[in-house]
Amino acid sequence: MTKYHAPKGVQDIYPPDIYLWQNVENVAKEVFSAYGFQELRAPIFEMTDVFTRSIGEDTDIVEKEMYTFTDKARRSITLRPEGTAPVVRCYVENRLYNLPSPQKFYYSGPMFRYERPQKGRFRQFYQIGVEALGTSDPKLDAEILIMLRVFFERLGLKELSYEVNSIGCEKCRPDYKKVLLNFFSGRIEGFCPDCKRRYEHNPLRILDCKVEACIKLRAGSPKMMDFICSDCRAHFESFLELLRLADFQYVINPSMVRGLDYYTRTAFEVTSKRLGAQNAVAAGGRYDRLVEEFGGPPTPAIGFAIGMERIVELLKTGNPQIPAPEIFIATIGAPAEKEGLVIASKLREKGMWVELGYAGQSLKSQMRRADRLSAKYALIIGDDEIRSGKLNWKRLSDGTQGEIPINEVLNFFKASS
Ligand code: ATP
Numbered sequence: 001m002t003k004y005h006a007p008k009g010v011q012d013i014y015p016p017d018i019y020l021w022q023n024v025e026n027v028a029k030e031v032f033s034a035y036g037f038q039e040l041r042a043p044i045f046e047m048t049d050v051f052t053r054s055i056g057e058d059t060d061i062v063e064k065e066m067y068t069f070t071d072k073a074r075r076s077i078t079l080r081p082e083g084t085a086p087v088v089r090c091y092v093e094n095r096l097y098n099l100p101s102p103q104k105f106y107y108s109g110p111m112f113r114y115e116r117p118q119k120g121r122f123r124q125f126y127q128i129g130v131e132a133l134g135t136s137d138p139k140l141d142a143e144i145l146i147m148l149r150v151f152f153e154r155l156g157l158k159e160l161s162y163e164v165n166s167i168g169c170e171k172c173r174p175d176y177k178k179v180l181l182n183f184f185s186g187r188i189e190g191f192c193p194d195c196k197r198r199y200e201h202n203p204l205r206i207l208d209c210k211v212e213a214c215i216k217l218r219a220g221s222p223k224m225m226d227f228i229c230s231d232c233r234a235h236f237e238s239f240l241e242l243l244r245l246a247d248f249q250y251v252i253n254p255s256m257v258r259g260l261d262y263y264t265r266t267a268f269e270v271t272s273k274r275l276g277a278q279n280a281v282a283a284g285g286r287y288d289r290l291v292e293e294f295g296g297p298p299t300p301a302i303g304f305a306i307g308m309e310r311i312v313e314l315l316k317t318g319n320p321q322i323p324a325p326e327i328f329i330a331t332i333g334a335p336a337e338k339e340g341l342v343i344a345s346k347l348r349e350k351g352m353w354v355e356l357g358y359a360g361q362s363l364k365s366q367m368r369r370a371d372r373l374s375a376k377y378a379l380i381i382g383d384d385e386i387r388s389g390k391l392n393w394k395r396l397s398d399g400t401q402g403e404i405p406i407n408e409v410l411n412f413f414k415a416s417s
């Protein structure tokens, strides 16, 4: 047992896995940039009401998953459990709505939820997300989904399922709620305590409950899709038509509701069959009223968030590209150690990754480290080499070796790299 350990539900990320993470981040930046999304960095903590009001009091996140604490000035602060509310808070606070619409942003970073840790579920986890604010055009919904598919395909993730649904708007949802309440009214007794409360405050959330008994009790419940108004239906139909135009294979899942209150109309989820119970790798949807709730002008918007840990899990089956040093300089004796540092500095100035041996390491242990790092070349310097002004080089992949004058080292590696 070590003296210190990380808190439950968090992960350290270090080489070689870190290269999988960096690759996902690079691909996201590349793909999202082509669609005009720019990075936005909001703080990792916010005033608590940024989340309670927007996400909804009756949601799992607000009910039991938030890391909330009082700071030294007795303010209630919350570590962000998700990325949309902070982006919208920033958009309204900085009046970004005065710029031409739509505005498109992406973010990436850690989120915090006090959940039961298990495979694919952590208390600090990373999301990459996008938010596009300022139009209700279904073309944007289609573009966002297409962009998400391009992102996954560029990572080599092709066997994913894209589920879509429409969850209506503030006009048609109340009618649906009534129908739903009616359907559930005879079954309340069997519900879990959370759903009993949800029945009073927000019956739609019962559809998202993960408790086995509730899942059984809600079988055959009426579907939002059958109650959406003509505007929502037209919006959904155009969205789907545009997806078909792009040869996009989607699945309509009429029982999908999202875990947060602020969603309207288009909702979607991307799932993988290779992940077990925690199978959603990305999720998102429209939130046409949220900017107004934050005190901004009417601004329809849409976004999604990708779960990094689950994507990295899917990518682990492949061989990660691990970078390696260009040159390892092994030295024997004090004069050689100094010369090694001089040569390394010149090569590093040219941008090459150069590693050195250190005091007290035998030539054998230095070469073992060179191998371990998969260095391309080793340069070997001892007293004889300093005297003759010539160095031995060795290409570690095939054992080829040769000699070069010290003052030719820069040219030699520029030519060979
Ligand atoms: P789930 O149904 O898996 O709990 P959610 O509806 O709570 O997901 P969102 O808030 O929509 O998830 O977040 C989007 C994505 O972020 C999820 O699809 C998932 O990939 C990832 N995610 C959410 N919570 C966690 C967590 N605790 N640990 C790891 N990844 C997570």
Ligand code: MG
Pocket (backbone or CB within 6 Å): 060, 259
């Ligand atoms: Mg969740």
